[in-house]
Amino acid sequence: MARAAMIIDLNKCTGCLACVEACLRENVARYTGDGRYVLPEGNSVFYARTKPVIATGRNVYVDSRMYFVQCMHCDNPPCALVCPTGATYKTKNGIVMLDHSKCIGCRACIIACPYGARSLYRGVLEGRPLHRYALEPGYPDKCTFCVHRGSTSGPAEWTPACVEACAFGARIFGDLDDPSSLVSRLVREGRVVTLAPELGTRPKLFFVPPARSMPRTRRG
Amino acid sequence: MKRSWWALLVIGIVWSVLMGYGIYAYQTIAEPSPLYALVPWGAMVTGYVFFAISSGGVFDALAIRLGLYCEEEAKRVARKTLVLALALLIPGIVLVFADLTHVEHSGWIYAGFNVTSRIAWNGILYIVYAAFLVAALVYAIRAGEERLTSTAGRALLIGGLLASLALEYNLGSVFGVNVAVPAWFAAPMGVLNIALAFLLGAAWSHIGLGEVASTVTGLTREEYRRCCVKGVSKELAGMAVATGFMVAWALVQMYSWGSAHPALETLVSGGLAAPFWVGFALAVPLAIILGLYAHYRASRTAILAGSILTIVGGFLLLHSIVAAGQTGRLAALQSYDLLASHALGPGGEAKALGELMTNPVELAAFIGGFGLWLLLYTLGLGVLAVEPGEKPRRLLVFR
Numbered sequence: 202m203a204r205a206a207m208i209i210d211l212n213k214c215t216g217c218l219a220c221v222e223a224c225l226r227e228n229v230a231r232y233t234g235d236g237r238y239v240l241p242e243g244n245s246v247f248y249a250r251t252k253p254v255i256a257t258g259r260n261v262y263v264d265s266r267m268y269f270v271q272c273m274h275c276d277n278p279p280c281a282l283v284c285p286t287g288a289t290y291k292t293k294n295g296i297v298m299l300d301h302s303k304c305i306g307c308r309a310c311i312i313a314c315p316y317g318a319r320s321l322y323r324g325v326l327e328g329r330p331l332h333r334y335a336l337e338p339g340y341p342d343k344c345t346f347c348v349h350r351g352s353t354s355g356p357a358e359w360t361p362a363c364v365e366a367c368a369f370g371a372r373i374f375g376d377l378d379d380p381s382s383l384v385s386r387l388v389r390e391g392r393v394v395t396l397a398p399e400l401g402t403r404p405k406l407f408f409v410p411p412a413r414s415m416p417r418t419r420r421g
Numbered sequence: 422m423k424r425s426w427w428a429l430l431v432i433g434i435v436w437s438v439l440m441g442y443g444i445y446a447y448q449t450i451a452e453p454s455p456l457y458a459l460v461p462w463g464a465m466v467t468g469y470v471f472f473a474i475s476s477g478g479v480f481d482a483l484a485i486r487l488g489l490y491c492e493e494e495a496k497r498v499a500r501k502t503l504v505l506a507l508a509l510l511i512p513g514i515v516l517v518f519a520d521l522t523h524v525e526h527s528g529w530i531y532a533g534f535n536v537t538s539r540i541a542w543n544g545i546l547y548i549v550y551a552a553f554l555v556a557a558l559v560y561a562i563r564a565g566e567e568r569l570t571s572t573a574g575r576a577l578l579i580g581g582l583l584a585s586l587a588l589e590y591n592l593g594s595v596f597g598v599n600v601a602v603p604a605w606f607a608a609p610m611g612v613l614n615i616a617l618a619f620l621l622g623a624a625w626s627h628i629g630l631g632e633v634a635s636t637v638t639g640l641t642r643e644e645y646r647r648c649c650v651k652g653v654s655k656e657l658a659g660m661a662v663a664t665g666f667m668v669a670w671a672l673v674q675m676y677s678w679g680s681a682h683p684a685l686e687t688l689v690s691g692g693l694a695a696p697f698w699v700g701f702a703l704a705v706p707l708a709i710i711l712g713l714y715a716h717y718r719a720s721r722t723a724i725l726a727g728s729i730l731t732i733v734g735g736f737l738l739l740h741s742i743v744a745a746g747q748t749g750r751l752a753a754l755q756s757y758d759l760l761a762s763h764a765l766g767p768g769g770e771a772k773a774l775g776e777l778m779t780n781p782v783e784l785a786a787f788i789g790g791f792g793l794w795l796l797l798y799t800l801g802l803g804v805l806a807v808e809p810g811e812k813p814r815r816l817l818v819f820r
Contacts, residue, residue: 243453247764254759261755270756285541286529303529306522308461309540309595312602312747317756321461323522324453339522341458396756 204295204377205357206405211265213371223366224249229336231328242324250344262396263408272318272344273404280310292353319343426637429799436792443786444519455764456776460747465520467740468787470592472513477585478622480506488578491570494648499566500807503558505629508798512790539595546588553581562818589618605746613667620660621735624728658712665705684749692774697741703734744777
């Protein structure tokens with residue numbers, strides 16, 4: 202069985218935010234029909250499905266000032282656990298998805314996510330979404346690993362928009378259960394960390410910490 | 422109908438408009454703000470918990486007095502008490518649906534029932550409790566309150582009691598089951614909710630029976646004083662002690678768990694200290710003092726003051742704890758902290774607190790809920806056969 206996963210290599214990330222812009226273009230922007238694309242009002246970056254954050258100190262898990270907040274596609278997703286209608290669910294290939302047609306908007310998933318990965322846009326968006334899993338106002342939006350480019354049951358062989366946009370190869374996407382994939386190899390070699398592993402959510406978004414911290418990370 | 426009945430009805434209608442405005446404004450919000458994601462549960466969420474446990478508390482006390490102890494005195498006010506519980510439950514259910522951003526999909530709570538979700542269980546428990554409550558009311562009116570201590574009557578009351586206790590516990594546990602929010606704990610929140618339900622139930626019983634029903638129905642103040650003041654005041658004082666103990670337990674747990682410290686600090690000495698301590702003072706020590714005074718002196722003034730202060734304090738206490746759990750994570754969980762500081766700028770926590778405590782739309786919907794209660798309760802007392810021994814003449818339960 203395939204298990205889609207992503208790795209963000211913080212050694213290679215320059216903070217150019219091309220991934221954020223690509224995510225906004227792919228999943229958040231709407232086409233108005235007259236050649237214009239519109240974004241949410243206010244701080245649009247907050248509604249990107251991968252949100253850059255810069256800490257005043259270093260994050261204790263990734264040992265870096267800058268990292269990204271986005272859906273971790275946990276193996277044990279707390280958001281799916283608390284969802285009363287099953288609107289938040291895990292696909293066969295391990296992607297945590299939101300079924301808009303079942304979501305009642307109780308926001309329990311926003312409360313339950315320990316990573317702050319879900320955001321709710323309550324403004325008005327003119328135009329039509331670019332695909333069926335794009336941001337819809339009033340729903341607790343989240344990263345889908347751009348599954349509209351691939352499938353919810355097959356192997357993780359597509360390329361998410363953020364991965365495609367990264368000029369430095371800092372984002373790697375692949376199948377955790379495929380021993381030959383780079384994602385699987387890096388995880389197997391213990392070169393990656395996750396945010397808050399002690400919570401037992403078993404995230405599938407991994408970070409490669411900056412090189413200077415590697416020995417300490419390995420020992421940890 | 423008495424003139425006072427019409428007056429209360431008109432007040433209820435006018436007051437309910439506030440709820441209608443709040444719900445309409447909330448449902449049509451088109452103002453983008455990161456706060457909807459950072460602190461998503463505002464006064465409407467606390468509001469529906471408040472009304473639901475108030476209803477449960479009113480019902481629980483009656484169910485214990487009649488279903489378990491078969492107290493003859495409680496029969497005289499049984500029908501009115503059941504109408505009171507129903508009138509309190511309806512604003513709670515209205516707020517539940519009004520709070521959803523996609524209420525049109527709410528059928529999926531049942532069609533896509535998720536057994537691990539406390540909110541899904543709430544959907545079941547609301548219906549089960551409401552069914553027992555309505556059945557007990559219809560039974561009391563059709564068969565007479567005397568029959569409430571028969572096997573069938575007791576089964577309805579005890580079934581409703583169990584459903585109500587489960588609902589109260591589950592409503593509290595919604596705040597406590599996830600790993601994300603330091604400061605919300607399943608066990609203390611569930612038991613705290615039950616204690617608070619009995620406390621609020623005592624307060625509402627006095628307001629509903631001792632003030633409203635004794636003004637607009639055949640229940641005289643003297644009759645109410647004889648049957649109920651001592652029991653209600655004892656319940657008020659006793660459950661205030663239990664509530665105080667549970668709040669202390671929750672605070673001790675927050676103190677013992679490092680990541681809950683920000684929430685504890687916000688509650689006891691930070692931005693939520695004022696509503697928390699005022700709520701605690703009103704719902705615990707003052708309720709104990711006034712409840713005991715009313716018990717020993719059979720004082721209507723003391724029980725009235727204690728009831729009003731308990732209702733205000735109970736809400737402040739509950740809402741402070743609900744708010745602290747959400748603002749606490751902004752400081753305790755780094756991702757939230759960073760998102761809040763980037764999205765809201767300096768003073769993000771103050772903005773989040775302001776949103777949770779003073780959002781006018783949500784407050785209007787919640788405060789308007791009192792108007793809907795008054796409207797429904799007054800209407801129920803006027804049109805249903807609620808006097809002891811009264812036989813319904815129209816449509817099963819109506820006068």
